[in-house]
Amino acid sequence: MAQDLLENPLVLLDEVSAGLKAGTMVPYIGPGISALEPQRVPMAPGALADFFASKTTLPKRAQGNPWAAAQYIESYRFRDTVTLWMQEAFSASVPVSPFHAWLAGLPLPLIVDTWYAGEMRAALAGRDDWAEVQGITRAGIGEDRWFRFYDAAGNPVDAGEAAAARTLLYTPHGGIAPDANFLISDADYVEVLTEIDIQTPIAEEVRRRRTGMGFVFMGCHFHDQLLRTYARQIMKRSSDRHYAVVDLATLTRNERRFLDEQSIHVIDMPLGDALERLMA
Structure with a gap:
């Protein structure tokens, strides 16, 4: 990890807080926020892979890997089974955390939510000036498109209506709400990754x-190459100053390399403590 990126975490958090409150920063959030409290749905890729394993016997190569597990299920039990089991996995609602609620009250042009559970969508539900663009699988839909737009009520809208929203929620991997759109199988991601370099x-x-x-x-x-690729492509043509709240001691070598390569300034402190300070 580059030494010049290991700065005072409290100073960095103050920079993040100022950027979020000014609407000049994009929160890129994952399931670890809600996972700070016990939940009834899978809140990590490994937990989702374990859920699939509870439904069927997986080959060794698919164990612990939700994308490979979903591909195996799709190959032997068809896509409808994958969708049905994803709906079952995320059938229980995840309570809106104080941090999700805090984000929903800020003048943010863009929020990226990378998990399927829908807490950020639920947090925004009290507003009517936001829209969502959600990644979709193209498996079996007969449509040549990569995403769908929804308004605050969950109704499909066109790109122009979504562009007029004050806040745009981007869920690149899909989500349980409003229509159970899921990018989850290896085949889903092969299609996306084939073209994501050209955006x-x-x-x-x-x-x-x-x-x-x-x-x-x-x-x-960012322990998986797929997750790192998505982040790199979503960050393209943005600012040259970014931040990540992480526990350095638990990072894999590839995660450390990713943060270094992307010049992401590391806020090395427990996630819960960082969120509390941001909301203060």
């Missing part, structure tokens, strides 16, 4: 709103 799977409005913005990663892990 077509990322909505133009997301690309516009990220321009010049800083990103702050919270509750996310």
Whole structure:
């Protein structure tokens, strides 16, 4: 880890707080935020893989890997089974955390939520000036598109209506609400990753709103190449100053390399403590 990125975490958090409150920073949030409290749904990729393993016997190569597990299920039990089991996995609602609620009260042009449970959508439910762009699988839909737009009520809208929203929620991997759209199998991601370098799977409005913005990663892990690739592509053409709340002692070598390569300033402290300070 580059020494110049290991700065005082409290100073960095104050920079993040100022950027979020000014609407000049994009929160890139993962399931680790809600996982600070016990939940009834899987709140990490490994936990989702374990859920699949509870439904069927997985080959060794798919154990612990939700994307490979979903691909195995899709190959032998068809896509409808994958969707049904994903709906079952996320059937219990996850309570809106104080931090999600705090984010919903800020003037943020763009929020990226990388998990399926829908807490950020629920946190925004008290407002009517936001929209969502959600990644979708193209398996069996007969449509040549990578995402769908929804208004605050969960109704499908077009890109122009979504662009008029004050806040755009971007859920690149899909979500349980409003229509149970899930990118989950290896095949889903092969399609996306084939074109993500030229950005077509990322909505133009997301690309516009990220321009010049800083990103702050919270509750996310980047131990898998797929997760790192998504983050790199979503960050393109943004600011050159980004932040991540992490526990350095638990990072894999690839995670450390990713943070280094992307010049992400490390806030090395417990996630719960960091969120409390941001909300203070």
